[in-house]
Amino acid sequence: MIRINENYLKLKASYLFSDIAKRVGAYTAANPDKPVIRLGIGDVTEPLAPSVLKAFHAGVDEMAVRATFKGYGPEQGYAFLREAIAAHDYAARGCPIAADEIFVSDGSKCDCGNIQEIFATEGLKLAIPDPVYPVYVDTNVMAGRTGTNLDGRYQCITYLDCTPANGYVPAIPSGASDLIYLCFPNNPTGAVATREQLAAWVAYAKANKALILFDSAYEAYIRDPKIPHSIYEIPGADEVAIEFRSFSKTAGFTGTRCAYTVVPKKLQAYDAAGNAHGVHALWNRRHTTKFNGVSYPVQKAAAAIYTPEGQAEVKAMTDFYLANAALIRKAMNDLGFSTVGGDNAPYIWVNTGTDSWAFFDKLLNEAQVVCTPGAGFGKCGEGHVRISAFNSRENVEKALVRIAAALKKA
Numbered sequence: 001m002i003r004i005n006e007n008y009l010k011l012k013a014s015y016l017f018s019d020i021a022k023r024v025g026a027y028t029a030a031n032p033d034k035p036v037i038r039l040g041i042g043d044v045t046e047p048l049a050p051s052v053l054k055a056f057h058a059g060v061d062e063m064a065v066r067a068t069f070k071g072y073g074p075e076q077g078y079a080f081l082r083e084a085i086a087a088h089d090y091a092a093r094g095c096p097i098a099a100d101e102i103f104v105s106d107g108s109k110c111d112c113g114n115i116q117e118i119f120a121t122e123g124l125k126l127a128i129p130d131p132v133y134p135v136y137v138d139t140n141v142m143a144g145r146t147g148t149n150l151d152g153r154y155q156c157i158t159y160l161d162c163t164p165a166n167g168y169v170p171a172i173p174s175g176a177s178d179l180i181y182l183c184f185p186n187n188p189t190g191a192v193a194t195r196e197q198l199a200a201w202v203a204y205a206k207a208n209k210a211l212i213l214f215d216s217a218y219e220a221y222i223r224d225p226k227i228p229h230s231i232y233e234i235p236g237a238d239e240v241a242i243e244f245r246s247f248s249k250t251a252g253f254t255g256t257r258c259a260y261t262v263v264p265k266k267l268q269a270y271d272a273a274g275n276a277h278g279v280h281a282l283w284n285r286r287h288t289t290k291f292n293g294v295s296y297p298v299q300k301a302a303a304a305i306y307t308p309e310g311q312a313e314v315k316a317m318t319d320f321y322l323a324n325a326a327l328i329r330k331a332m333n334d335l336g337f338s339t340v341g342g343d344n345a346p347y348i349w350v351n352t353g354t355d356s357w358a359f360f361d362k363l364l365n366e367a368q369v370v371c372t373p374g375a376g377f378g379k380c381g382e383g384h385v386r387i388s389a390f391n392s393r394e395n396v397e398k399a400l401v402r403i404a405a406a407l408k409k410a
């Protein structure tokens, strides 16, 4: 008899995006003359940059000629891309990360979902933020680390509450943790962590022989020069942290697929007897066993981001989204809401002070604007909505006029 992994039965069904789609579908069916504007999505809208596209095309052409054709490449990524990443994203910021500590992949979602496989399933103490990108929680549920969900929370997770009181940057837990998930700039809140806050997490991880999984998918949106772009800007972080980066939000690669994970060689984890083992070797084994590399043209396209033209083009792209974000943040502040995010992230987290689904319905019905109800990201998301800056300027401006009209009425 074929049996299932019963941990899957413990997953709390996420109805967030299907619920949103249902409500939007019902509204548009009833009001076909009132087009809605979607500021709910976490997907980019701008096309690939010209130099990225040029490299992508050239990569495809190489595949069509016997002399330059490529079959399987290195599972960890081509040296030209790993070296460009090490030089531009790490050496340039004084981070001690070498090219062979970088694992190129087809996405950060898969990487931050897969990484837990190399750690123990029994007795590992998890610390995970709330609100949260659901991948961190659900992949640990699947692996059997979390216990059951009681009242919306899993028994064996220490939730790191992100609230107005702590500026949406969680406090360090009083007890010990083994595996800690952090995401800055944050999805969904758009909050960023200061150097001091990150240093405190690194010190906590060291003291506990713990490991930090640092998701910095939105690093390219940081504009405040005091905010670290990488956790490895904190001395000693290469002994306690894995970092995930993606070209998805950096350069519009959500449909092209390329990302990378940094696993420093200094990183150690322990067996039941307390013997230390290199995490790099474990991840290398896992990655090369289960993954066969990102396609060559895609890696060529990603490498073009690091050319001077590519850098300028993708900076212009994130500048564009950040200008949308600034408009959204100002409009919501002018309406009297306190917000976080939008200055170093493409998301604005609005403290509505009311039921987040009720606020969602009000924006949909009265302004024909779609946002994302905070409750869908966790208990601490209640009382908030996420507004995304990923849209055209015209749509953002139109949406803000409608939101102001709808909320001023109330």
Ligand SMILES: *Cc1c(COP(=O)(O)O)cnc(C)c1O
Residues within 6 Å of the ligand: 042, 106, 107, 108, 109, 110, 133, 183, 187, 215, 217, 245, 246, 247, 248, 249, 253, 254, 258, 259
């Ligand atoms: C978008 C996003 C990613 C990137 O996912 P990809 O699989 O690389 O497209 C990772 N983490 C967070 C929090 C994100 O929002």
